[in-house]
Amino acid sequence: MKEEVLVTREVAGTQESAAFAADVVGFFDSNDTILLYGELGSGKTFLVKEFARLLGSKQQVSSPSFTIVNQYTGKVLINHIDLYRISDLREIQNLGLDDFWDRGYINFVEWPNIIEHIIDWPHFRINIEVSYPSSQTWRRFRLSRYAG
Numbered sequence: 001m002k003e004e005v006l007v008t009r010e011v012a013g014t015q016e017s018a019a020f021a022a023d024v025v026g027f028f029d030s031n032d033t034i035l036l037y038g039e040l041g042s043g044k045t046f047l048v049k050e051f052a053r054l055l056g057s058k059q060q061v062s063s064p065s066f067t068i069v070n071q072y073t074g075k076v077l078i079n080h081i082d083l084y085r086i087s088d089l090r091e092i093q094n095l096g097l098d099d100f101w102d103r104g105y106i107n108f109v110e111w112p113n114i115i116e117h118i119i120d121w122p123h124f125r126i127n128i129e130v131s132y133p134s135s136q137t138w139r140r141f142r143l144s145r146y147a148g
Contacts, residue, residue, distance in 0.1 A: 001120070001146040008142045017043060017139060021050035024143050028055075030076045030104040033119060035112035038128030043139055044110045047126065048080050051108065063110075068095060077105045084111040089118075122147040 007024055011017050028034060028051070036044040049061040056074035064070040064082040072078040079100050086092060092115060100107050101121070109115070122145065129140040 001122075001148060003125075004145045004147070006143045006145055008140070010140050012138050014046065017046060017141075018050050020141050021047055022054060025051055025054045027124065027143065027145070028106055030106060031102055033101065033107045033109065033121070033123040035116060035119065035123060035125045036108060036110050036128070037112070037125065039130060042128040042130050044126075044128065045080075047128075048108045048110070051106075052078050052080070055106065069097075077103075079105050079107045080110075081107060082110045083114055086111075086114055089114065119146075 006027060007020075009016075009020050009023075011020055034051075036047065038044050045061070045063045052059070052061045052072045052074060055076065055078060057072040057078060059072045061072060061080065062070065064080050065084055068082060068086070070080045072080065081097065081100075083092075086095075097115075112119070125144045125146060127142045127144070129142075131138065131140065
């Protein structure tokens with residue numbers, strides 16, 4: 001798939017991270033899949049919280065590390081998927097994630113490495129880089145669209 005970089009932003013804290021979310025949420029619509037990449041503690045769940053709020057959800061957003069999937073209602077149904085603890089594609093099949101694609105949901109997927117090779121439809125990716133404490137940059141975000 002071909003990558004088109006839509007937005008690259010360096011931020012200095014949570015307020016600027018929230019502003020990034022507000023600036024890019026308009027790219028997402030029902031049926032979209034957004035894969036979130038970044039090391040542990042980089043802010044993936046923070047972004048999903050902001051996206052859910054911006055998409056009209058009033059629910060408490062938390063990491064689905066143990067539940068694997070949390071759903072939130074907003075302008076559309078939002079699936080927050082965390083694949084950190086998944087080590088085998090058969091586990092993915094048992095979860096029924098195939099039911100989430102093309103159903104009018106917005107799917108945010110943390111730790112998507114195990115499934116990225118089977119996502120063969122247009123989707124988005126957000127890469128989060130964490131910089132060193134001495135840097136003015138707290139995080140570096142890159143939003144890309146992938147299409148055939």
